[in-house]
Amino acid sequence: MATPDRPGFALPLLLLAGFRTLIDDLHAELARQGHPELRPAHGFVLQAVGVDGTTASELGQRLGVSKQAAGKTVDRLVALGYLERADDLADARRKLVRVTERGLDGLRRSAVVFDELRDRWAATLGPERVAALEDDLRTVASANFFRLDVPGWFGG
Amino acid sequence: MATPDRPGFALPLLLLAGFRTLIDDLHAELARQGHPELRPAHGFVLQAVGVDGTTASELGQRLGVSKQAAGKTVDRLVALGYLERADDLADARRKLVRVTERGLDGLRRSAVVFDELRDRWAATLGPERVAALEDDLRTVASANFFRLDVPGWFGG
DNA sequence: ACTATTTGGTCAACCACGTTGACTACCCTA
DNA sequence: TAGGGTAGTCAACGTGGTTGACCAAATAGT
Structure with a gap:
C-alpha cells in the first residue's frame, strides 16, 4: 500500500463514519415519522435559525456561508414548510426567518x-x-x- | 429552549466538528504544499481508486454513488491531473482509472x-x-x- | 453459432448547495 | 441632506449528486 495505512488516517474516517451513521439513522427514522424531505443539512439550518428567529445574513454568518447561500437554503425550507418569512416592523430591509410548527416538530423528533x-x-x-x-x-x-x-x- | 439541549445532540455535533476541523486543517496544509485544488471529497476518491486502479462503475459502488456521479468526479480529477484513464486490454468496455504520480503525492502528503x-x-x-x-x-x-x-x- | 441479457461508459436534464459580483432599498450618522 | 454601511436579491457559474436513455461490448443459454 502506497501510504494510507498510517495511524492518522483512522481518526477522520472513524469520525466521518460515526457522524454519517448517526445522521443516516436519524433521517431514516424522521422519514418514517412524517419528515421524508428533511435532509441532513436542514437540521443544522433549523438549529441555527433557533426559536427566536433570525435573518438570512445572520444565518449565513452562523453557518459560515454567504448570505446568498443562506437565502437560497431558506427559500427551499420555506417551500417545504419548515421555515417562514416575516417582515421586520422596525427595519424594512430585514426579513425575519422563523421556524414553523412543522419545523419545531422535526426538531423535537x-x-x-x-x-x-x-x-x-x-x-x-x-x-x-x-x-x-x-x-x-x-x-x-x-x-x-x-x-x-x-x-x-x-x-x- | 424548544428541544435541542438534550444529551444526544452533542454527539453528532462533536463528531462533525472533529471531522471538519481535521479535514479543514488538512486542506489548508495541502494547499501550502502545492495542492490547492484538492477538495475534501477528492481524498476519499483517490483512496477508493487505490494503487491498483479501478473503473468508474466500481468506484461508484465503493463510494456509494451512481456510476455517472463517479464518472463526473473522475473527469474533474483527470482534468486536475490526479487521475488518468487507460483502456482495458482485456475488456473494451472498461476504462481503467488510475492514480497519477501527482495523485500519489497528494495521498502521501x-x-x-x-x-x-x-x-x-x-x-x-x-x-x-x-x-x-x-x-x-x-x-x-x-x-x-x-x-x-x-x-x-x-x-x- | 446466434440470439438474449447483463455490464460499462456516456449524454442529457435536472436538483441541491455553494461561490462572486452587481445592484436596489433602506437605515444611520456626520 | 449626502454618504456609507447593511439586508436582500438576481445572475452566472462550479461541484457533486440524481434518473433515464442509449450504445457497444461481453457473456449466457439455447
Missing part, C-alpha cells in the same frame, strides 16, 4: 431520535465511555478552537 | 499531515485517550455495521 441513538451507543460502549468520548472531543474542540459555540447550535 | 494532526490530538488528550477514542468508535462501528470496510479506504 430529531432530539428524541438522537437520544435513542446515544442510548444505543451507551448500550454497546457503556455510558461512561460515551461520556468520555464526548469529553475528549470537547477537549480537542476547545484546544483547537472548534466552532461549537455557534449561536443556536446547542441551545442559544 | 495527506498521510503525513494526518499523522501530525493525530499527534497534536495526542498532545492535548494523551496518546492512550486518542487510542481509546479510536477503539470506541471502531466498536460502535462494528456493532452498527458501519461501512468502514469499503475497499481501498484503509489500505485494501
Whole structure:
C-alpha cells in the first residue's frame, strides 16, 4: 500500500463514519415519522435559525456561508414548510426567518431520535465511555478552537 | 429552549466538528504544499481508486454513488491531473482509472499531515485517550455495521 | 453459432448547495 | 441632506449528486 495505512488516517474516517451513521439513522427514522424531505443539512439550518428567529445574513454568518447561500437554503425550507418569512416592523430591509410548527416538530423528533441513538451507543460502549468520548472531543474542540459555540447550535 | 439541549445532540455535533476541523486543517496544509485544488471529497476518491486502479462503475459502488456521479468526479480529477484513464486490454468496455504520480503525492502528503494532526490530538488528550477514542468508535462501528470496510479506504 | 441479457461508459436534464459580483432599498450618522 | 454601511436579491457559474436513455461490448443459454 502506497501510504494510507498510517495511524492518522483512522481518526477522520472513524469520525466521518460515526457522524454519517448517526445522521443516516436519524433521517431514516424522521422519514418514517412524517419528515421524508428533511435532509441532513436542514437540521443544522433549523438549529441555527433557533426559536427566536433570525435573518438570512445572520444565518449565513452562523453557518459560515454567504448570505446568498443562506437565502437560497431558506427559500427551499420555506417551500417545504419548515421555515417562514416575516417582515421586520422596525427595519424594512430585514426579513425575519422563523421556524414553523412543522419545523419545531422535526426538531423535537430529531432530539428524541438522537437520544435513542446515544442510548444505543451507551448500550454497546457503556455510558461512561460515551461520556468520555464526548469529553475528549470537547477537549480537542476547545484546544483547537472548534466552532461549537455557534449561536443556536446547542441551545442559544 | 424548544428541544435541542438534550444529551444526544452533542454527539453528532462533536463528531462533525472533529471531522471538519481535521479535514479543514488538512486542506489548508495541502494547499501550502502545492495542492490547492484538492477538495475534501477528492481524498476519499483517490483512496477508493487505490494503487491498483479501478473503473468508474466500481468506484461508484465503493463510494456509494451512481456510476455517472463517479464518472463526473473522475473527469474533474483527470482534468486536475490526479487521475488518468487507460483502456482495458482485456475488456473494451472498461476504462481503467488510475492514480497519477501527482495523485500519489497528494495521498502521501495527506498521510503525513494526518499523522501530525493525530499527534497534536495526542498532545492535548494523551496518546492512550486518542487510542481509546479510536477503539470506541471502531466498536460502535462494528456493532452498527458501519461501512468502514469499503475497499481501498484503509489500505485494501 | 446466434440470439438474449447483463455490464460499462456516456449524454442529457435536472436538483441541491455553494461561490462572486452587481445592484436596489433602506437605515444611520456626520 | 449626502454618504456609507447593511439586508436582500438576481445572475452566472462550479461541484457533486440524481434518473433515464442509449450504445457497444461481453457473456449466457439455447
